[in-house]
Every structure is written in structure tokens, then in C-alpha cells.
Amino acid sequence: MIDEFAAIEGRSQGYWKLLAGMGVLLLLGAAAFIYIEVNGHGVTGMNNTVVWGLPHVFAISLLVMASGSLNLGSMSTIFAVKHFKQFGRFSAFLSIVLLAGGLTVLTLDLGRPDRMLLIMLHMNFRSMFTWNVFLYSGFTVLCFLYLWSMFQFPQYTKAAGSAAFMWRFILTTGTGSIFGVIHAREVFHSAITAPTFVAISLTSGTALSILLLLASFRLTARELDLRLVHALRNALIFFLLLVLYLLVVEKFTKFYSPAFYAVETWILSGSFAWLYWGGVVVLGILAPLGVLFNAKWGNQVGGIAFSSGMVVLGLFCFVGFVLIAGQSYPLDMFPGYEVSSVFQDGLEGSYAPTLVELLLGLGGIGVSGLLYLLGIRFFRLLPRKAVVPQGWDVAWRP
């Protein structure tokens, strides 16, 4: 049943504390940006081997989650699960604010952010970056239209929601393709990189939505039917299995060919293996699945929230692994030869992020968090209570 939507009161001390917290993150991010802008990227841990560091990890993680956050809206608009219609506004708005946070960090980490306007003036349509400019701006517009239709023109919701749904797949394919199309980088050059990004957007977007819904409803003392959370849990399990499947298929394909032995062995046992196994596989997939499949924990709000938290952290590990390990693996300039030089050829790249990078990245979370808090305060994004009819229940439970 769809209850009436209402903005939150936003007068509690807790709300103001959260708002202040996000504001502080934003200010720290702004200060970090100015510091980097004045002093150059020399104050970061980046170098000429690892040129994309922690800010990119934050930015791309936020962008991936932005796409995935549309899941809840799509469930009702595309897949006709009408009980999720009450989360449509929340879903579309969350996508927009995450996109805003991610893009803020991405643009502020440019070597010359003062020239970002040039992206609009000189476009190279062969570049995945150029395509992503259109994909991100187009997605924002479509999410706005989707949101607007849900507020005022419900007859157009299906059309706007369908367009946003299709766009988000192309969008995340574009994000994954930033890496997948680069032939020179053996760690991430693969046709399966982009689909894996799509799949991981589904897991992380759903997980973040679960966390935010649980927190928002609990902190505003609104009723959230546990069966809806269980339905989201089932979706999360399905998406996690999809990511696991893609990772296994990729490893199987690569290990079938001797040409990939060196790089794949490095991925699984080299200096970033801890991030791959610990962060991507265990924290991001296996541990959440273990909890969600557990008959006790998988049915409890605490267990589902804990798993969702792990999935979100797993996304950061995945993006961090793709980026940092992908750049650190030495370029094979002369196959069959070992190489060395004063420019560290033949060596693994080293990268130790600095505080200023962390703050810039957290600034993106501050932007998204602040916009979300202001959004639910000023717009009717969340239902007064989220419930389902009496006899309805999820098809499967652990």
C-alpha cells in the first residue's frame, strides 16, 4: 500500500548533527581541493605510475552507486513490483545526489580543474571520458524527469523510468569501459570489465539504499515493513551471485590462456592480493552472502544492514583494486625481457594515499550526504510509512 509521502521534520538535534557532519566533510573536501590546486598533485601520493589515486576511487564508487541506486525505482516502474513504488522518489533522488558527489570529486581532482569547461568546448567522441560526460549529464536529466513525473505527472513515470533504467546500464557500461577498453593495461583490459561494473552497481546501489532506508525510517520513527527489507535482501543476494559469477567466468577465461598466467597469478597472489581476496571477494561478496543466507542473521534487520555495509565497502575495494592494482602492474613494453630504468620501468608502482586525498574523497560523500539530508527535509521523497498488504510475503527466505 502506498502511503502518503512527507518530508521529514528535520528539527531534531540528530538531524542537525548529521547535517553539520556532512557540512564538515564538504568543507574539508573543499580545503583539500584548494590545497592540491595551489601546491599541485605533488602533495598527493600519486606519481607517474599510479596517476589515479584515492579521489578517483571515491568518485567512481559514488558514480557506480548512483547508477545502482535507481534499482528500487526500476523495480516498480520496470518490473511492476508495485510495493517498491513508494521508494521511487527516494531512489531517483539518491541517484542524483550520488552522481553530484562523484562528479564533484572527479572534476576537482583534475590537474587543471579551472579548464574543465574545455570538455564542453572541445569534444573527442572517441574518448570514453567524452561519452561519460554525456552519459552523466543525460542520466541526471533523466533522473530529474523521472522524479518530476513521480511528483506531478504519473502518466509519464513509466516512460521516464524506462529511459532512466536503460540509460543507467549504458552509463555504468561507460564507466567500466573507461578501464575495459585500455589495451595496455592487462589487469583491467577485458570485455567483461564493463558488465562487472554494471553488476557491482546493482549490489552496491541496493545495499546503500537498504542502509539509507533503514536509517532514515528509524531516525524519523517511521514504519518500514520488514518484508520490504527482506525483498531487498533477496535482490541483493541475486546481484551478489551475479557479481561472483562474472568474477569466476573472468578468472576461468583468463587462466585458460597461458598468455595471462603472469598477470592473473599476480592478481591472485601478488602485492594487491589482500585487496582482491580480502576486499573484493570476502568482504564484498562471500561474507555478505554468508550472512544473508544464514537463517537467523539473514532475516534480521541487523544482519541485513551489516551485509549491506560490507557490500558498500566491497565496492570501494573493487574500484580501488581495479584502479590502483591496474596501474601498479608493470607495463610489458618488451615481452620476453626484464626491464629497468630510472623511471621505475619493470617495477610495480607504489602508491601511499595522503590525508589530503582522503579528505577530497570524503568531500564527495559530504556533497552527497548533505544533498540527501536537505532533500528529505524539503521534498516529499519518503513515504510516511512503507508497508505491504497483509497476506503478501517474499517468495524465498533463508
Next chain:
Amino acid sequence: MTMATLERRAVLGLAGALAAGVTLAPGMTLLAAPAERTEASAGRRWAMLIDTTQCAANCTACTTACRKENNVPLFGEPSRDIHWIRKVEIRDKDQRRPTVSLPVLCNHCENPPCVHVCPTEASFIRKDGIVLVDEHRCIGCRYCIIACPYKARSLVYHETKRGAESNPDVPIRSKGVVEKCTFCVHRLDNGQEPACVEACKGEGKGAMLFGDLNDPRSEIAKRVHTVATKTMRPDLGLKPRIYYQGL
């Protein structure tokens, strides 16, 4: 209309103008800056042949000349130093062949991935095939560094300043943008060879040969067609224009 309204309008107008100025001014200035690209001939294809048998391990004449000619600074940080050209030692993994020392620089590929990925077309191919970076258009996204398989590009991590020994004909390296070898395009347009080639002929053993591949009478065209040469990562399909002899 009250005074308060007028003042508010004035403040809003001023703020708007200021915001527009801050946003547009850097772009407007930079748009006017690109250098002329009129000297290139579409009929030429500049290329370099490096005879590795003539390249001594302890010789750095080419790298030193490049730094001097192009105002390429050393920051004293190995991972962040800018290298337009560097000496690389390569050892056969099977230990069947002796260690070879050779210079590695931008390969000025016919299908350059750096140009393909550059969102602002700051990286471009000149008519004569030289791959250049328009420093006034580069936004410092570093995607080209990710895409280059030869590690031929560097981001300038620190501020650089013009010194007494700086070459006045060449700009200093600009913080926040990506740099790479230009084949000494300013010298080529004046009929001279790249500084590294000239230094190699003078101080080195003449391991580097530079010329127009499209000119069948040129020494490099003859050598490339008669001597066994290799390029770096030919499997990538980039068609590099740095040829190595003796590998």
C-alpha cells in the same frame, strides 16, 4: 522600485558577473593560446631508428640533451620525475642474449591510444604524424598516461620556474598538465634534427637515426626497409614510429 531592491540586484549582478568571469576567464585565455601548427607537411612521416648495438649503457647524451633543450626538470623524486626520453636496460628472461641499453621515448604512433582517449583533443596528431599535447588545452585528467603502453607521458606534479639555463625558445613545463616528447618539433620546423639525435651523433656513437619515412631517398627509409628492426608491442596495433635495430 526601492533602494533595497536595487542594491540586491546590483549585488546579484556583480556576483553573477564574477562567477561567470571566474569560470570563463581561464578557458577564454587558454583558447587563444594554441601555437600555430602550420609548418607540418602531410606528406612527411617522421620516424626514428635506434641501433641498440651502438647505444652504450653508460651514455646518457640523449636524455641530457632533451632535458636541456626542452626545459624538462628533475624533481629528485624517481616516481614523479618527468621523462621525455629515458634509458632502459632490457635483459632477456631466458638469459640467452646480452643485456641491452636503449632509449625509450614517445613512439608517435600512427594509432595513438593517448589521442583516442583525450577528452578535449589536447593530444593530437600533427599532419606529419607527430603526436603532440596542446598544453593550453590539457585538463590534467591523466587518461592518456593510463592508455599509453610505453609510459611515455608524465604529469607535472610541481611548479617549475624558468632559470638562467632554460631554453628561451621552449616553454617551461606547466604544473598540472601532461607532458611528453615532441620530437623537438620546434627544431624540426627550423630544419634541425631533434636534440637527442644531434647529441647522440656528437657525444654518443650515432645510434639514433631520424628522418622522413615517406621519403624513399632518406637514410631511415632505406634502413627500415633493408635491416631487421622491431617496434615496441607491435601486437597492440598502434604502429609505432620508433624502430629498434639489433634486438
